[in-house]
Amino acid sequence: MQRIVEVDHLSKIYGKKSNPVKVLENISFHVDKGEFVGIMGPSGAGKTTLLNMLSTIDQPTVGSIKIGKQDITRMKERQLSDFRRKELGFIFQDFNLMNSLTVKDNIMLPLALDRTPVNDMEKGLSHVSRILGIDHILNSYPSDISIGQKQRVAAARAVITHPQLILADEPTGSLDSKSATELLHYLSRLNEEEKATIIMVTHDAFTASYCHRILFIKDGAIFSEIVRQGSRKEFFQKVIDMQAAIGGGVSHDVV
Numbered sequence: 001m002q003r004i005v006e007v008d009h010l011s012k013i014y015g016k017k018s019n020p021v022k023v024l025e026n027i028s029f030h031v032d033k034g035e036f037v038g039i040m041g042p043s044g045a046g047k048t049t050l051l052n053m054l055s056t057i058d059q060p061t062v063g064s065i066k067i068g069k070q071d072i073t074r075m076k077e078r079q080l081s082d083f084r085r086k087e088l089g090f091i092f093q094d095f096n097l098m099n100s101l102t103v104k105d106n107i108m109l110p111l112a113l114d115r116t117p118v119n120d121m122e123k124g125l126s127h128v129s130r131i132l133g134i135d136h137i138l139n140s141y142p143s144d145i146s147i148g149q150k151q152r153v154a155a156a157r158a159v160i161t162h163p164q165l166i167l168a169d170e171p172t173g174s175l176d177s178k179s180a181t182e183l184l185h186y187l188s189r190l191n192e193e194e195k196a197t198i199i200m201v202t203h204d205a206f207t208a209s210y211c212h213r214i215l216f217i218k219d220g221a222i223f224s225e226i227v228r229q230g231s232r233k234e235f236f237q238k239v240i241d242m243q244a245a246i247g248g249g250v251s252h253d254v255v
């Protein structure tokens with residue numbers, strides 16, 4: 001199995017030396033190609049902090065993160081921006097679509113920035129838009145499509161470059177339940193058909209039940225991990241049970 005992510009003894013401390021706040025402590029885990037991994041945990045547990053470090057947006061205080069063969073904690077800013085563009089795909093809660101561009105141009109934008117030949121762009125576009133069920137709205141503008149469709153357009157834009165890793169922070173957070181279910185259905189399809197590797201932060205047990213494996217973070221450390229074996233419904237119940245076991249409160253150790 002090809003390893004895509006390797007997080008090794010990672011810690012993150014914010015604040016001044018006189019008043020440091022440990023947000024993540026000694027986190028280690030790995031993700032293999034084609035996995036769909038969820039990250040859950042109470043508010044303030046450090047989920048977004050972890051995702052920001054995987055996204056190369058923030059740097060760990062201690063430890064290393066390898067994505068593919070590269071240690072992203074040792075890269076310079078210029079390398080990082082190239083790396084982000086080529087190897088990572090982002091799906092966030094607010095989709096960040098350009099309102100002045102059509103759906104088609106929004107999706108192709110990352111390829112256009114890379115000066116991909118038009119033929120290849122069109123091929124990539126028809127492939128991802130079919131998988132995500134948005135091939136009939138390619139000529140529409142973001143203002144004319146539903147919120148669920150916008151999120152699927154954002155997902156198409158994130159995957160059209162075939163990134164090694166797709167990172168999603170609460171991708172269903174602003175969707176109604178029908179649109180959320182649709183997005184999750186399509187994300188699962190991307191995962192299965194494209195062998196896309198996805199790491200998704202979510203609060204929501206239903207959303208998380210689409211993952212294969214979930215890491216639970218509490219107070220900045222990995223509290224537990226569950227792996228889906230039976231049906232999605234069974235996994236959903238396991239997620240709910242684990243959420244109950246973790247509880248909601250958080251406190252941070254002052255180092």
Ligand SMILES: Nc1ncnc2c1ncn2[C@@H]1O[C@H](COP(=O)(O)OP(=O)(O)OP(=O)(O)O)[C@@H](O)[C@H]1O
Nearest residue numbers: 014015021023041042043044045046047048049050
């Ligand atoms: N730049 C920063 N400086 C200081 N503290 C920070 C900074 N960013 C985050 N924190 C603290 O780190 C902790 C974890 O924050 P984080 O946003 O990662 O939590 P989260 O698990 O994503 O929470 P939520 O579920 O509410 O999104 C919080 O206590 C937060 O206040």
Ligand SMILES: [Mg+2]
Nearest residue numbers: 047048049201
């Ligand atoms: Mg968060």
